[in-house]
Amino acid sequence: MTGFEARAAFLDWLEKERRASPHTLAAYGADITDLLGFLSNYHGAEPDLASLGALRPADLRAFMAFRANPGGKAKGVGTATRARQLSSVRSFMRFLAKQHGVSPNALAGLRGPRLKQPVPKALRVAEARDVTTETGSVEHSPLQAARDEALFTLLYGCGLRISEALALNVRDAPRAATGLRVLGKGNKERIVPVLPAVESAIANYLAARGGPLPDAPLFIGARGGRLDPAVAQKAIRDYRRLAGLPEHTTPHALRHSFATHLLGAGADLRSIQELLGHASLSTTQRYTSVDAVHLLETWQKAHPRSN
Known part of the structure; x- marks a missing residue:
């Protein structure tokens, strides 16, 4: 199974088992696409189940760093977006662990970007x-x-x-x-x-x-x-x-x-x-x-x- 086939299975599971909304499915799908695209360039080939199981925390940290600063003329995404993407990746990897026996070792000790709590806006x-x-x-x-x-x-x-x-x-x-x-x-x-x-x-x-x-x-x-x-x-x-x-x-x-x-x-x-x-x-x-x-x-x- 290729990485993108795993992505399709994950989204199908979200829709049918978790009854996720179309908006949630679109967000998760885009986040996993970003991950798989990064890994394809990072490792020189489209990832499959074996390579996803072999991922290390350093690989996911490299993905988050790339999303913050992709280089060139591309603009990095904000802290909230990166936190959401990491949440999507966690859900994807846990799905693969339960459904396909893929090791979730890449998630070990991985922390997302710290979100700054917005200051409440009060009226006079x-x-x-x-x-x-x-x-x-x-x-x-x-x-x-x-x-x-x-x-x-x-x-x-x-x-x-x-x-x-x-x-x-x-x-x-x-x-x-x-x-x-x-x-x-x-x-x-x-x-x-x-x-x-x-x-x-x-x-x-x-x-x-x-x-x-x-x-x-x-x-x-x-x-x-x-x-x-x-x-x-x-x-x-x-x-x-x-x-x-x-x-x-x-x-x-x-x-x-x-x-x-x-x-x-x-x-x-x-x-x-x-x-x-x-x-x-x-x-x-x-x-x-x-x-x-x-x-x-x-x-x-x-x-x-x-x-």
Whole structure:
């Protein structure tokens, strides 16, 4: 079996056994093609199963180095792309090991490029407040306007992911006295406190709906079904264009703003971690970088010797 025949078998397995999407199949196929093309030039012949089994970690490191800097006029790919390609190669080699007995020794001790965690982009306090209270102005229906105000007030006031908010039913409506039970990633539950402004916005929206049944979705679309995240994203996108807000003004930016503004007000990282439902404190620590940026901006504007 040649390397490209092995590639075809791997993609067939991904499609039929793993039910991979067309996009995933295209990405994996391109990554393995890059590997096989490199090995053909590197060793002077198209690889077969035997030569793939004889690969060493140094061969794969050479492939990753080539992808970063192919030489000549060709431009190397970025860190994220190389990390994805290495993941594809790992899956390919493990498939060959299980299905064809090929040794996966080339993967031993192999580490991918370290990805730099992006700094969350938060809104300013005034911008976040405007999104919660003014985004509904782009809606033609008073009910949809009340829904958008309630949804975005909930995202900013409780730090929820958009998926967490849209999964709520009417019986889950947040109340300041009892807090809100949220089912997050990995089916992990957490209780978040609820501000009176959040409870009020939700209550106004439910009153406009005319007392829906407890098992009905809390946030509904124009046709009465559970609200699609794309509709919420479009509402903010339309408003930010009218208001001249930055491009990172999205529903998820309200969650970032919730954490950043709490940190700036003196909340500790552990508390913010629990409120956001982060499994690792290192994820929450990204917000310290955001707050440092805001502190620098404040210093530059306020300090008499900053100019």
